[in-house]
Amino acid sequence: EPEVTQTPSHQVTQMGQEVILRCVPISNHLYFYWYRQILGQKVEFLVSFYNNEISEKSEIFDDQFSVERPDGSNFTLKIRSTKLEDSAMYFCASERESAGNEQFFGPGTRLTVL
Amino acid sequence: ELKVEQNPLFLSMQEGKNYTIYCNYSTTSDRLYWYRQDPGKSLESLFVLLSNGAVKQEGRLMASLDTKARLSTLHITAAVHDLSATYFCAVDASPQKLVFGQGTRLTINP
Numbered sequence: 001e002p003e004v005t006q007t008p009s010h011q012v013t014q015m016g017q018e019v020i021l022r023c024v025p026i027s028n029h030l031y032f033y034w035y036r037q038i039l040g041q042k043v044e045f046l047v048s049f050y051n052n053e054i055s056e057k058s059e060i061f062d063d064q065f066s067v068e069r070p071d072g073s074n075f076t077l078k079i080r081s082t083k084l085e086d087s088a089m090y091f092c093a094s095e096r097e098s099a100g101n102e103q104f105f106g107p108g109t110r111l112t113v114l
Numbered sequence: 115e116l117k118v119e120q121n122p123l124f125l126s127m128q129e130g131k132n133y134t135i136y137c138n139y140s141t142t143s144d145r146l147y148w149y150r151q152d153p154g155k156s157l158e159s160l161f162v163l164l165s166n167g168a169v170k171q172e173g174r175l176m177a178s179l180d181t182k183a184r185l186s187t188l189h190i191t192a193a194v195h196d197l198s199a200t201y202f203c204a205v206d207a208s209p210q211k212l213v214f215g216q217g218t219r220l221t222i223n224p
Contacts, residue, residue, distance in 0.1 A: 033210070045211050103159075105159075
């Protein structure tokens with residue numbers, strides 16, 4: 001069964017460093033998402049991406065964040081200068097088409113900022 | 115702004131018992147999702163509810179949606195230990211954004 005994959009599973013970085021989190025969505029899906037979950041808290045929407053551009057973003061997704069689909073398979077989230085409060089689990093999700101189809105989530109990348 | 119609230123946030127129950135988790139949301143939406151999350155793991159899709167009155171069942175879990183009341187329920191029948199997990203409801207705030215509830219941490223004791 002097709003699934004969303006994410007790498008790395010765990011990333012440790014120093015405050016101020018740039019990180020890139022990678023996702024490979026399900027191959028025939030058209031909509032891509034990033035969410036984050038701070039330990040023990042709820043899942044929060046960051047950004048949605050369709051047709052090579054951002055569809056919607058939350059207030060968390062400030063100019064330190066960017067997303068890219070550099071080729072036909074990968075979908076990346078970049079944090080330019082990490083802060084301690086960026087420590088969280090980051091989930092990528094993909095969806096075949098909008099309007100009611102379910103989003104399938106990847107296994108997540110645990111980001112730890114020291 | 116859409117708010118999604120789950121109740122209860124923590125639930126400890128005995129095997130064999132029945133219980134219900136409630137999910138209320140603040141603005142109109144016709145689409146609601148239930149996910150399961152095991153500790154340190156990702157979100158597993160359980161149910162997609164797309165219309166008022168929708169009811170779906172899988173094993174010991176049954177989910178329903180009342181869009182007029184802005185309420186969804188996840189009912190657990192004759193709980194077993196394997197159902198211990200955190201359960202999240204999520205509502206479409208727009209076609210491409212899910213807003214999640216706080217999660218209900220369910221512990222089922224033998």
